[in-house]
Amino acid sequence: MNSAATPTFVDISSHLAWFKSYAAEKTAQEKGDTSPMNLKLRHSLNVLENARRIVEGEKFDTATARLCLLAALYHDVGRFEQYLRYHTFRDRESCNHGQMGVRILKAQGCLKHESREDRKLVMAAVGMHNRFALPTSTPPLVALITNVVRDADKLDILRIMDEHLGGPAPYNPTVVLQQPDDPTIASEAVLRAVFEHRVAAYAALRCVNDFRLLLGTWFFDLHFATCRRKFLQDGYADNLLRSMPDSVPQAAARDYLLTLLDAAKKDAQIPACR
Template sequence: MNTTFPHDPADISAHEDWFAAYAQRQYARCPGDVSPLRLKRDHTFGVLAHARTIVAEDIDDPLTARACLLAALYHDVARFEQYLRYDTFRDKDSRNHGLWGSAILRHAGCLDGESPAIRRLVRAAVALHNRYALPARLPAEAARVTQVVRDADKLDILRVMDEHLSGPRPYCPTVVLGLPDDPGRVSDIVLADALAGRVAAYADLTSVNDFRVLLGTWLHDMHFSCSRRLFAASAHAVRLIAGLPSSGPYAAARACLLARLEAVRTDRPTC
């Protein structure tokens, strides 16, 4: 692919075309339900849109900005192979899709027209976007690009999950990571994280309701004022948390998470 940076660093249309064609080829290989792959394609362009918003407000350097947009576009490139080979999006039951995505980009050659610096930043961000925490010694520029992708990713996952969980049951096992929709299953660790203002971990989820809580705790993992504001203003976030039971073990976490969203929206301190 022959790209034209630096004429317009924000123009990644050739890459968007490459990605759309790649997704089409993966659909054609799918013998069963292709809807989870379409969901990942739509998610990718949703993440790219959020990344553009964050970059416009918080990233001044054109090279870094371009790396952010490319990393957003390619961050889930491995999801297609993951679903086709393993029939799941759970890394635990298949492979780490961040590291795998970085390897796919290396072999696919779609970044060959970019500078070595951009290639390195994009591959690093794709490899690291799904880590629970970033390596402490990650260079600042790579960390910044990865954080843009992580924030944009989370903002669009709110949409994906809200649209799915607002729809009819039963939920698609692939979308809810195989978690049971069982109100009797509660993770004390996830609830404790929510109440303490910590980001909950996928590994601690035991049910769909735990997943709703985890999504709400992502407010504490937004790295830019823009993304934090977008998260707090998201009707998807409010609906996901409000969908938790308002009595019983989830009640306190539900109230606390909703209050925190409100506090960020109105710039007031909370629990």
């Protein structure tokens, strides 16, 4: 998949224009608070940029890079319809937004100028980007494209959560997936995931501090060195973890994760935060 002819620029500008106009049209249909939809537009564009950074850093060939960028741009296209219909981003309480995205891509025909094979690959990645884990039977090229999207997605969700949980404003319940900000409780399953170097599951969350830990565990599930480096350089996970006081039941797991991240930074020759 790697090639010496690394693309410095893959043009998907017509798709970008379509996506922006679709997002604007859906946002105009919302009668209430449109900020969650604005957030998803910005998120999609940032995930696209993160994916561009990965395909360049990993020296993908032009054709593969283009598929990754299309999948990154469209990965959350289902979020707009999901929010319009259900006013939540919790899939369990509404719909699977990856599958919703595939239905929208088909109905809107925005991939109609791509080859049949490319359409299938992009839609497969959009449909699977939000699975907890990819099935082992996933074809290698689908897995590669989907993993670029998943890595790029994680980097930007960390930014959003750090901005959101680090600021003085009260939490937007939609952004923290309606988790209570209760400093006295913790999810045993999330704590276990930290010590076993596994990604914690959304379904295991019980409070906002669990969410902070879960975001830190994403470091265990990054597929590309370019992405691991960016994760460490950005420092969003560090900020999220350090903002938990020592009195919370997550404190030991927090310290354990911070030590791991500091060691990874040392290996990558990135200065530690503390």
